[in-house]
Amino acid sequence: MAQQAALRTQIGIIGAGPAGLLLSHLLHLAGIASIIVETQTRQHVEARIRAGVMEQGTADLLREAGLGQRMDREGLVHHGIELRFCGQGHRIDFADLANGQGVMVYGQHEVVKDLIAARLAAGGEIVFAASKVSVEGLDSDRPSIRFTPPEGRAQEIACDFIAGCDGFHGICRLAISNGALTAFERVYPFAWLGILAEATPSAEELVYAHHARGFALLSMRSPAISRLYLQCAPTEDIAQWPDERIWDELQLRLVAGPGWHLTQGRVLQKGITPMRSFVVEPMQVGRLFLAGDSAHIVPPTGAKGMNLAIADVVMLARALEAFYKSRRTDLLEAYSATCLKRVWKAQRFSWWMTQIFHRFPGEVPFDQRRQIAELDYVATSTAAATALAENYTGLPML
Ligand code: FAD
Numbered sequence: 001m002a003q004q005a006a007l008r009t010q011i012g013i014i015g016a017g018p019a020g021l022l023l024s025h026l027l028h029l030a031g032i033a034s035i036i037v038e039t040q041t042r043q044h045v046e047a048r049i050r051a052g053v054m055e056q057g058t059a060d061l062l063r064e065a066g067l068g069q070r071m072d073r074e075g076l077v078h079h080g081i082e083l084r085f086c087g088q089g090h091r092i093d094f095a096d097l098a099n100g101q102g103v104m105v106y107g108q109h110e111v112v113k114d115l116i117a118a119r120l121a122a123g124g125e126i127v128f129a130a131s132k133v134s135v136e137g138l139d140s141d142r143p144s145i146r147f148t149p150p151e152g153r154a155q156e157i158a159c160d161f162i163a164g165c166d167g168f169h170g171i172c173r174l175a176i177s178n179g180a181l182t183a184f185e186r187v188y189p190f191a192w193l194g195i196l197a198e199a200t201p202s203a204e205e206l207v208y209a210h211h212a213r214g215f216a217l218l219s220m221r222s223p224a225i226s227r228l229y230l231q232c233a234p235t236e237d238i239a240q241w242p243d244e245r246i247w248d249e250l251q252l253r254l255v256a257g258p259g260w261h262l263t264q265g266r267v268l269q270k271g272i273t274p275m276r277s278f279v280v281e282p283m284q285v286g287r288l289f290l291a292g293d294s295a296h297i298v299p300p301t302g303a304k305g306m307n308l309a310i311a312d313v314v315m316l317a318r319a320l321e322a323f324y325k326s327r328r329t330d331l332l333e334a335y336s337a338t339c340l341k342r343v344w345k346a347q348r349f350s351w352w353m354t355q356i357f358h359r360f361p362g363e364v365p366f367d368q369r370r371q372i373a374e375l376d377y378v379a380t381s382t383a384a385a386t387a388l389a390e391n392y393t394g395l396p397m398l
């Protein structure tokens, strides 16, 4: 097929999720050029409802990078969460337990909108709706990205380095030759059914509920919009869940004493998310660096996925800056090991939150009693509550 003249950039980025967009922005601040290639349209990525909770360090980083204005106006700062079990709530107070740290409740798609606006305002290049995306020459010092833009002929971008920020289902991880990566994986025997609803949140802070019928989570996006999740089977058919059934089930699982009532409203969006823990090692092969969900996935119970994606690209931007400013390669060489240390701690926390809250097929009554004992321990022991608070609000980036 005829190809147009090759484009050239320093860093070729695959994927316009939080990882790819923030990497491009941080590189721009450091005077490094990049081009992002994304398979979806701008409208699609800006409307994709996903994460909602940012660690304190993630929110601080977005502010330092000049991206905090709308987040600080519209986001909700929380200094605690509620653990609800046996029909009673127990507040974990981050202010006391995590040195005053908190979390920012602000939708991932809002972060994505802010990042796209900032990149485009600074003249950044993002190719949306690209097809036939592939990466070549990863072991050479001139790797390239091939793609076909929505209108036009196939193109090639020659790069110094490629950042694979294309999520769990992307092509970058798969482009690495067999045997170069080791994968660690656990697939959970349940999923989450999530809704976004026009309903005043029924609590001021997030509620994580343990219930005999399965886990439920009450979250929010604004004082008028609730975000709610229910544990369900991984094979669940969303068509079997009319809105009324979802509200009834949420009311049953989130109940906190007689008279407690969940505020309902119009359901704006609903979907089912499978749950897995997944890591590949190393996160770099040749001139391809994997970042975010392309390298690791956590079950959402610990609210860690987007935070990890952001921490990865902060490390990658620093390492690339050291390379271009002073030809240092040590940070690039250490990239994978540095990120993986933090990734594994977030894996451990996400697994721990998942296993204390969910019903597992084949569990025995002993397991439920043990879960309640563990939740009660966290609710009543300062040491245990501190461990939850410092992991939830975020471990140090380095
Ligand atoms: P993605 O956001 O997946 O972005 C990858 C991009 O690459 C996408 O735009 C995709 O279209 C594009 N792409 C894919 N293939 C190609 C290709 N071949 N070529 C070009 N582009 C491609 N995390 C939190 O931190 N806190 C939370 O509260 C939280 N809650 C969650 C709740 C749910 C229901 C879900 C599903 C996830 C949640 N997460 C949470 C996880 C978080 O959403 C992800 O970890 C985050 O999106 C990872 O960002 P990323 O940029 O690495 O990948």
Ligand code: DHB
Pocket (backbone or CB within 6 Å): 050, 051, 052, 053, 206, 217, 219, 220, 227, 300, 301, 302, 303
């Ligand atoms: C949200 C998602 C999570 O996975 C979580 O642990 C907390 C909140 C949310 O979408 O608001």
